[in-house]
Amino acid sequence: MSALEHGASPAGPEPIGPGDAGPMLAYGDGAVDRVPDLVAGEDVTRVLLVCGRRSFEASGAARILEPLERRAAVQRWSGFSPDPDVDELADGLAVLRDFGPDAILGVGGGSAMDTAKLLWAFAHIEGPSDLRAAARDGARADTRSGRLCLVPTTSGSGAEATHFAVLYLGEEKLSIAGPSLHADTAVVDPALTRSGSPTQRATSGLDAVCQAIESLWAVGATSTSRRLASQALELALAHLEGFVAGGGAEDARAMALGSHLAGRAIDRSKTTAAHALSYGVTKQHGVVHGNAVALTLGAFLESHASAAPEDLQEGVDPEAHAAAVRRVLDALGAATGAEGREAFTALVRRLGLPATPSEVGITSEEQRRALVDTVNVERLGNNPRRFDAEELAALLRRAG
Ligand SMILES: [Zn+2]
Numbered sequence: 001m002s003a004l005e006h007g008a009s010p011a012g013p014e015p016i017g018p019g020d021a022g023p024m025l026a027y028g029d030g031a032v033d034r035v036p037d038l039v040a041g042e043d044v045t046r047v048l049l050v051c052g053r054r055s056f057e058a059s060g061a062a063r064i065l066e067p068l069e070r071r072a073a074v075q076r077w078s079g080f081s082p083d084p085d086v087d088e089l090a091d092g093l094a095v096l097r098d099f100g101p102d103a104i105l106g107v108g109g110g111s112a113m114d115t116a117k118l119l120w121a122f123a124h125i126e127g128p129s130d131l132r133a134a135a136r137d138g139a140r141a142d143t144r145s146g147r148l149c150l151v152p153t154t155s156g157s158g159a160e161a162t163h164f165a166v167l168y169l170g171e172e173k174l175s176i177a178g179p180s181l182h183a184d185t186a187v188v189d190p191a192l193t194r195s196g197s198p199t200q201r202a203t204s205g206l207d208a209v210c211q212a213i214e215s216l217w218a219v220g221a222t223s224t225s226r227r228l229a230s231q232a233l234e235l236a237l238a239h240l241e242g243f244v245a246g247g248g249a250e251d252a253r254a255m256a257l258g259s260h261l262a263g264r265a266i267d268r269s270k271t272t273a274a275h276a277l278s279y280g281v282t283k284q285h286g287v288v289h290g291n292a293v294a295l296t297l298g299a300f301l302e303s304h305a306s307a308a309p310e311d312l313q314e315g316v317d318p319e320a321h322a323a324a325v326r327r328v329l330d331a332l333g334a335a336t337g338a339e340g341r342e343a344f345t346a347l348v349r350r351l352g353l354p355a356t357p358s359e360v361g362i363t364s365e366e367q368r369r370a371l372v373d374t375v376n377v378e379r380l381g382n383n384p385r386r387f388d389a390e391e392l393a394a395l396l397r398r399a400g
Pocket residue numbers: 157207211275289290293
C-alpha cells in the first residue's frame with residue numbers, strides 16, 4: 001500500500017489514489033530533513049547509505065548525516081560509476097554483507113538509486129561469478145530483507161518511483177525488475193536538484209521528457225499511466241529550459257515533480273524503442289543517458305505519427321495510438337509528425353546538446369548495425385509501431 005503526501009507544488013499533483021503501487025512520497029523543499037525520521041527507527045538501527053561521491057555534499061543532502069547517525073549506525077558506500085556494472089555491484093554486495101543493514105538509503109541520480117535497489121535485489125548472492133549468472137538469468141526481485149528509501153538529487157531518472165533498475169554486464173544492458181525494487185519511501189526535495197551543472201540538468205530533464213512521451217504511446221500504457229505521463233510532460237516542457245538556464249526554485253519544483261510523475265508513469269507502462277536504442281548509444285559512444293534517448297525520440301515521433309494500422313503491434317488500437325501521438329504533438333505545439341520532430345530537436349538544441357546521431361559521431365552503416373544489435377527484443381514489443389532490425393537501422397539513418 002502506499003500513501004501520498006503532497007507539499008507545496010507548482011501545479012498539482014492530482015492524488016494518484018488508493019491502490020496505487022509504488023513508494024510513499026514525501027515531496028517539497030526541505031523534505032530531505034525528514035529522511036532520518038523516515039528511515040531510522042525502532043526496527044532500523046543500521047543504515048547503508050549509497051550515494052554519489054560529490055553530489056551528496058554538493059546537493060545539500062549531507063546535512064542529514066549527523067541526525068541520521070544519532071538514530072542509527074551508518075555506513076556510506078560510493079563505489080559505483082554512472083551506468084553501474086556487475087563488478088561494482090559485487091563490491092557493494094560485499095559491503096552489504098559485512099555491515100548487515102536493516103535499511104538502504106539511496107541518495108543521488110539514477111545510478112545511485114538503481115544501485116541501492118540492486119543491492120537488495122541481489123543481497124543473497126555471493127561473489128561476482130554468481131552475480132553475473134543471476135543477473136543474466138533475468139533475476140526477478142520479489143522480496144527484500146530490509147527497508148529501502150530513495151532520494152533523488154537530480155530531476156529526470158524517476159528511479160525513485162520505478163520497480164526496475166538497469167545493470168550492465170560489459171556492454172550488455174540488463175533490466176532487473178520486481179516488486180521489491182519499489183522503495184518504501186521516495187523523498188523528492190526539489191532544493192537538492194539545484195546544484196547540478198546546466199548540462200546535467202538538461203540531460204536528466206530530457207530523460208523525463210522522453211519517458212513521458214514514450215509512456216504515452218507505450219503498448220503497456222494504462223489510463224492512469226497516460227494521466228501521469230501527460231502531467232509530467234506538461235510540467236517538464238514548461239519548466240525544463242528555465243531550470244537549465246537559471247535553476248530557480250519554481251522551475252526546480254516543477255521539474256522534480258514532473259520527473260517523479262514520469263517515473264510513476266513508466267513504472268506502469270515501461271519505456272519503448274527510443275530508450276531501448278539509447279543504452280547502446282551510451283555504452284558504444286559515451287553519450288549521457290538522457291541525451292542518448294533524445295537523439296532518436298524525434299524520429300520515432302515522426303514514424304509513430306505516420307504509422308498505418310497494419311504497422312502497429314497486434315492489439316494496439318489505431319485510434320488510441322493516434323490519440324496518444326496527438327497528445328505528444330499538442331504538448332510540443334506541433335500539428336504534424338514532421339513538425340513534432342522539428343520542435344523536439346529544436347528543444348534539444350536550445351538546451352545546448354547534440355540533437356542527432358551524427359552529431360555524436362554515429363555516421364556509418366556499421367555503427368548503426370552495431371547499435372541495432374544491442375537492442376533487447378522484449379523492449380520493442382512495448383513500442384506501438386513494429387520495428388525489425390532493418391527498419392531500426394533505417395530510422396537511425398533518418399534521424400540524421
Ligand atoms: Zn531513461
